[in-house]
Amino acid sequence: MSLNPSSETGDLQRFTRAYPTITKDPAWLPVAAWTAVVLPLARVAYLHVLIVLLSLVLAIVATVLARRWFRRTYGFVTPTRPLPLLYRPAFGIPFWLTAIAIEWLSRWLGWPVHLGVLAFSALFAWSALASGGFRRHLLVLAAICAALAFLPLLIAEEWRQDVVFFAAFGTGWCIVCVMDYRVVTRNFAARGRPRHGG
Amino acid sequence: MAAEQSKAFEDIVASDKLIHEPARLAVLSVLSACESADFVFLQRLTGLQSGNLSQHLAKLEQAGLINLIKAFNGKYPQTTAQITAAGRAAFAGHWQRLDALREAIASLPSGERS
Numbered sequence: 001m002s003l004n005p006s007s008e009t010g011d012l013q014r015f016t017r018a019y020p021t022i023t024k025d026p027a028w029l030p031v032a033a034w035t036a037v038v039l040p041l042a043r044v045a046y047l048h049v050l051i052v053l054l055s056l057v058l059a060i061v062a063t064v065l066a067r068r069w070f071r072r073t074y075g076f077v078t079p080t081r082p083l084p085l086l087y088r089p090a091f092g093i094p095f096w097l098t099a100i101a102i103e104w105l106s107r108w109l110g111w112p113v114h115l116g117v118l119a120f121s122a123l124f125a126w127s128a129l130a131s132g133g134f135r136r137h138l139l140v141l142a143a144i145c146a147a148l149a150f151l152p153l154l155i156a157e158e159w160r161q162d163v164v165f166f167a168a169f170g171t172g173w174c175i176v177c178v179m180d181y182r183v184v185t186r187n188f189a190a191r192g193r194p195r196h197g198g
Numbered sequence: 199m200a201a202e203q204s205k206a207f208e209d210i211v212a213s214d215k216l217i218h219e220p221a222r223l224a225v226l227s228v229l230s231a232c233e234s235a236d237f238v239f240l241q242r243l244t245g246l247q248s249g250n251l252s253q254h255l256a257k258l259e260q261a262g263l264i265n266l267i268k269a270f271n272g273k274y275p276q277t278t279a280q281i282t283a284a285g286r287a288a289f290a291g292h293w294q295r296l297d298a299l300r301e302a303i304a305s306l307p308s309g310e311r312s
Contacts, residue, residue, distance in 0.1 A: 012228050013227055020232075075235065076235075076239060077235045077239055
């Protein structure tokens with residue numbers, strides 16, 4: 001095993017710091033796919049509520065199993081405290097409340113823009129920039145959310161807005177899950193080629 | 199000037215072989231960037247075989263640079279490694295020595311470097 005001290009150990013540290021956040025999403029792929037497929041279908045084809053709920057339960061069970069598999073296969077890292085601002089509950093909870101409040105306000109005022117979705121777009125863009133280059137693909141989700149915020153300007157019927165919203169957001173989320181997984185496997189493949197000696 | 203260079207080169211000889219070994223340096227780099235990491239993660243990242251990684255971790259633990267926490271998650275054994283304060287200081291000190299050495303080499307006239 002050979003190390004270039006200036007670059008490789010720095011890369012190891014950067015990847016280790018980013019790892020806890022990169023590994024949060026991949027296991028959520030079944031729920032993301034459920035959002036992209038079942039929710040739009042439910043609006044278009046009027047699926048029975050039991051089918052929707054049953055498929056959600058299956059997606060959640062698949063997510064729990066995927067999380068376990070991921071943890072056992074790739075291991076886990078406990079991040080150094082204090083966590084970055086973006087991942088602290090003291091930031092997350094007020095952010096959610098604010099996003100819901102401004103979304104409600106924009107609907108109440110009858111504005112044709114979903115301000116809450118726009119806030120999430122900004123959050124995803126910030127997360128992408130703060131990830132040290134590991135999660136640049138979050139910009140895709142940020143762009144999708146930015147476009148979805150202006151959906152009422154493009155589509156008049158509410159049910160059609162819902163179909164496009166869930167299909168586009170779910171697809172964006174699926175992309176993030178797959179790309180996060182790819183970042184993890186590619187980094188392990190690049191750094192962790194099996195070695196016998198030390 | 200010559201005395202500084204001489205000291206830097208003495209540092210090479212005296213450099214901590216326990217830390218300087220590439221696999222252990224990689225493990226300490228990873229552990230210095232987090233609270234703790236489990237065995238599987240370290241193995242994936244270093245590419246070492248499990249027996250080999252175990253030996254390196256045992257050496258670091260014996261030297262008091264890391265703590266190994268062995269537990270069970272259900273029926274699966276789980277080993278977690280955590281860098282100690284002494285480990286952090288030794289790791290930082292090692293990099294300072296390497297930096298000093300790099301500066302000493304950079305200050306040599308070009309003819310003397312080769």
